[in-house]
Amino acid sequence: xxxxxxxxxxxxxxxxxxxxxxxxxxxxxxxxxxxxxxxxxxxxxxxxxxxxxxxxxxxxxxxxxxxxxxxxxxxxxxxxxxxxxxxxxxxxxxxxxxxxxxxxxxxxxxxxxxxxxxxxxxxxxxxxxxxxxxxxxxxxxxxxxxxxxxxxxxxxxxxxxxxxxxxxxxxxxxxxxxxxxxxxxxxxxxxxxxxxxxxxxxxxxxxxxxxxxxxxxxxxxxxxxxxxxxxxxxxxxxxxxxxxxxxxxxxxxxxxxxxxxxxxxxxxxxxxxxxxxxxxxxxxxxxxxxxxxxxxxxxxxxxxxxxxxxxxxxxxxxxxxxxxxxxxxxxxxxxxxxxxxxxxxxxxxxxxxxxxxxxxxxxxxxxxxxxxxxxxxxxxxxxxxxxxxxxxxxxx
Amino acid sequence: xxxxxxxxxxxxxxxxxxxxxxxxxxxxxxxxxxxxxxxxxxxxxxxxxxxxxxxxxxxxxxxxxxxxxxxxxxxxxxxxxxxxxxxxxxxxxxxxxxxxxxxxxxxxxxxxxxxxxxxxxxxxxxxxxxxxxxxxxxxxxxxxxxxxxxxxxxxxxxxxxxxxxxxxxxxxxxxxxxxxxxxxxxxxxxxxxxxxxxxxxxxxxxx
Numbered sequence: 001x002x003x004x005x006x007x008x009x010x011x012x013x014x015x016x017x018x019x020x021x022x023x024x025x026x027x028x029x030x031x032x033x034x035x036x037x038x039x040x041x042x043x044x045x046x047x048x049x050x051x052x053x054x055x056x057x058x059x060x061x062x063x064x065x066x067x068x069x070x071x072x073x074x075x076x077x078x079x080x081x082x083x084x085x086x087x088x089x090x091x092x093x094x095x096x097x098x099x100x101x102x103x104x105x106x107x108x109x110x111x112x113x114x115x116x117x118x119x120x121x122x123x124x125x126x127x128x129x130x131x132x133x134x135x136x137x138x139x140x141x142x143x144x145x146x147x148x149x150x151x152x153x154x155x156x157x158x159x160x161x162x163x164x165x166x167x168x169x170x171x172x173x174x175x176x177x178x179x180x181x182x183x184x185x186x187x188x189x190x191x192x193x194x195x196x197x198x199x200x201x202x203x204x205x206x207x208x209x210x211x212x213x214x215x216x217x218x219x220x221x222x223x224x225x226x227x228x229x230x231x232x233x234x235x236x237x238x239x240x241x242x243x244x245x246x247x248x249x250x251x252x253x254x255x256x257x258x259x260x261x262x263x264x265x266x267x268x269x270x271x272x273x274x275x276x277x278x279x280x281x282x283x284x285x286x287x288x289x290x291x292x293x294x295x296x297x298x299x300x301x302x303x304x305x306x307x308x309x310x311x312x313x314x315x316x317x318x319x320x321x322x323x324x325x326x327x328x329x330x331x332x333x334x335x336x337x338x339x340x341x342x343x344x345x346x347x348x349x350x351x352x353x354x355x356x357x358x359x360x361x362x363x364x365x366x367x368x369x370x371x372x373x374x375x376x377x378x379x380x381x382x383x384x385x386x387x388x389x390x391x392x393x394x395x396x
Numbered sequence: 397x398x399x400x401x402x403x404x405x406x407x408x409x410x411x412x413x414x415x416x417x418x419x420x421x422x423x424x425x426x427x428x429x430x431x432x433x434x435x436x437x438x439x440x441x442x443x444x445x446x447x448x449x450x451x452x453x454x455x456x457x458x459x460x461x462x463x464x465x466x467x468x469x470x471x472x473x474x475x476x477x478x479x480x481x482x483x484x485x486x487x488x489x490x491x492x493x494x495x496x497x498x499x500x501x502x503x504x505x506x507x508x509x510x511x512x513x514x515x516x517x518x519x520x521x522x523x524x525x526x527x528x529x530x531x532x533x534x535x536x537x538x539x540x541x542x543x544x545x546x547x548x549x550x551x552x553x554x555x556x557x558x559x560x561x562x563x564x565x566x567x568x569x570x571x572x573x574x575x576x577x578x579x580x581x582x583x584x585x586x587x588x589x590x591x592x593x594x595x596x597x598x599x600x601x602x603x
Contacts, residue, residue: 087474124477125473125476126477127480127483128480130484340467340468340475340478346464346478349460350481
């Protein structure tokens with residue numbers, strides 16, 4: 001009998017020995033490849049042409065346009081933007097996050113829950129104001145899709161909308177309390193809509209999302225999406241495209257940067273506290289955003305410490321990014337907020353804490369529901385499968 | 397009982413029996429109850445109330461605060477908002493309560509084991525001064541504490557007598573004496589075989 005089985009472990013690690021070795025070898029090889037590619041990418045970035053030339057190059061290669069970023073301004077792409085000013089007094093920052101309990105057909109009662117949490121943080125030496133709101137959904141129209149199946153992907157969509165709507169509400173509150181300019185409105189994750197809008201519910205949700213951005217615009221808010229450790233390589237794609245269409249070709253230019261991400265490049269390129277120039281994507285989704293007046297620009301920012309870069313992608317609407325003083329305030333806020341938590345903006349961490357629904361919270365809610373039903377003469381219980389699973393989960 | 401008194405929202409009842417219970421909650425630091433606070437909780441589907449005394453408060457491990465503590469500097473003017481937020485922030489606490497009695501819908505206090513421990517609760521309530529005076533009018537609330545193990549009984553009795561005596565008057569006043577003397581006589585009767593223990597308790601109470 002294997003040792004792990006005697007100890008009662010659930011994961012049979014001894015069976016994964018070869019896979020662990022293969023994975024570690026893959027990571028090592030990838031790391032080596034990335035190191036080589038990084039030197040190339042850094043050189044390309046230092047030699048990058050001016051933004052106008054880059055935009056012309058992207059126009060000349062429309063088949064590559066969707067994957068490559070486009071310079072949003074005339075600021076050179078290889079410029080590192082530093083913000084040394086302190087956050088202006090009375091600046092207001094609102095941040096939200098969301099949490100959920102998914103519908104579980106094995107539970108005693110079918111429902112789902114979305115909780116949003118937020119923090120209104122003002123630079124006025126006073127305690128920030130916490131907010132939280134939970135909604136329990138139990139109507140059939142909430143729980144089942146058009147085919148009568150319990151919802152799955154819809155929950156993430158509804159949570160995204162709940163977060164942005166709540167962010168707009170908090171922006172309004174911040175505007176009533178004071179009239180700072182701007183009101184930085186932060187969300188954890190992308191600001192660019194991430195759904196394809198192929199389904200009716202997605203289209204309706206998108207409309208609500210755009211309305212929330214409009215509300216924030218009217219209330220003097222600067223919505224910004226903060227995504228730590230972003231994936232993708234639109235900037236690298238732009239550099240590669242530029243090299244490919246450049247005046248002279250070398251063997252190096254023909255090399256594809258297969259493993260490098262923008263995150264890797266920016267972790268070397270940006271020093272702590274610096275951000276990149278603004279970029280944008282000419283994707284289908286950004287075009288839809290533009291139709292509503294909310295085309296999204298993005299940049300990269302390093303909110304880490306010397307020797308420990310923490311790279312995030314920052315997204316904000318074009319109308320906000322075009323305001324220079326707003327960008328300076330946003331930059332200063334993020335650097336200062338991230339400093340106390342070593343790279344994670346404090347307001348976002350607190351918003352997450354205020355939104356969080358733990359397993360214990362769920363258990364307490366389930367018990368409260370069952371107790372209330374019992375008081376009314378109804379016995380409800382989980383499925384036998386769920387009960388058996390709960391016996392095993394106590395070990396976690 | 398006055399339902400508009402200070403209420404502590406409970407996250408989970410961790411352990412409960414008819415002698416004591418422990419709840420976990422997240423409450424702002426200023427609202428964390430103190431040792432010897434009288435509280436009440438609804439039991440029997442709200443038809444009765446369990447009366448108890450807070451005998452232990454444990455601040456649970458708070459990774460967020462631990463992470464922040466390394467970098468926040470109280471003397472740094474740029475950190476004032478973070479510090480202010482942490483002081484108001486709901487912190488995870490475990491509150492242990494020892495039962496001293498209960499009352500039914502007739503609002504008469506009975507000093508003994510309650511009929512039922514608390515179940516999953518929405519809130520426990522801190523008793524008002526008026527309610528504390530009503531509970532401590534008879535010294536019988538002490539008896540159950542003397543029989544309870546795993547509770548710092550002596551310190552709890554001394555602290556509770558001191559605090560409740562304060563509701564009747566300052567040290568040296570007749571009203572305070574009128575309250576304390578019967579309570580101390582009651583205590584003495586139960587501790588005839590433990591004079592040193594009795595003396596320790598008495599020394600903690602200002603007459």
